[in-house]
């Protein structure tokens with residue numbers, strides 16, 4: 001396994017890739033409402049990415065047919081946008097998006113409520129987001145990678161939610177997926193030592209029920225085995241000599 005250390009020039013490109021992706025997510029957050037289809041979100045998201053002179057990195061990645069992964073309710077990740085899948089009040093929807101700017105990738109995910117949602121759904125979304133920030137406390141030079149994993153896992157355990165194990169975060173840079181893999185659950189090994197210049201996509205996927213997931217017959221959509229709701233929160237992060245730098249999140 002080799003984990004790349006980005007140069008100052010590469011970091012500058014990744015900062016821009018991250019900032020542009022945050023803009024896309026902000027616009028998508030404002031766009032989500034009852035009555036739109038998941039394909040409407042994909043079309044709009046792709047336009048937002050291309051309008052910024054960037055390329056949607058998910059499109060055609062391993063054959064994935066869209067630019068934005070749109071996952072509703074019990075769908076964990078990689079939901080395929082469809083014109084007949086209409087969002088309704090009370091749904092929760094996870095939007096996972098990424099783009100390429102001058103050859104450098106960014107990747108981030110948010111889960112939104114559609115209209116008014118249940119208190120249970122609100123708490124799941126909030127806990128998933130906070131678990132990312134609990135992990136982030138350990139995203140520092142000199143720490144070991146799996147300290148991030150354990151912090152996410154420990155925080156989520158206090159809610160009794162399930163931490164998805166079949167999918168993990170990842171390094172990111174010239175490629176969407178680089179080493180290392182970043183599990184969201186406790187590991188027996190401590191993992192690599194983190195160094196300044198590493199760029200990581202940390203992305204807890206959390207189920208209201210059990211951690212188990214299954215793949216639908218489309219070979220993409222991952223759903224909870226027990227039908228419970230699932231939430232996803234992801235940012236691209238730069239390891240520095242001090243505080244980690246959030247490349248895809250400059251505000252709440």
Ligand code: MF3
Pocket residue numbers: 057058059061062064069078096097098107108201203
């Ligand atoms: N953000 C996801 C990831 O981190 C989505 C990529 S899957 C794709 O792996 F095929 F849709 F690109």
Ligand code: CO
Pocket residue numbers: 107108169170201203234
């Ligand atoms: Co990712």
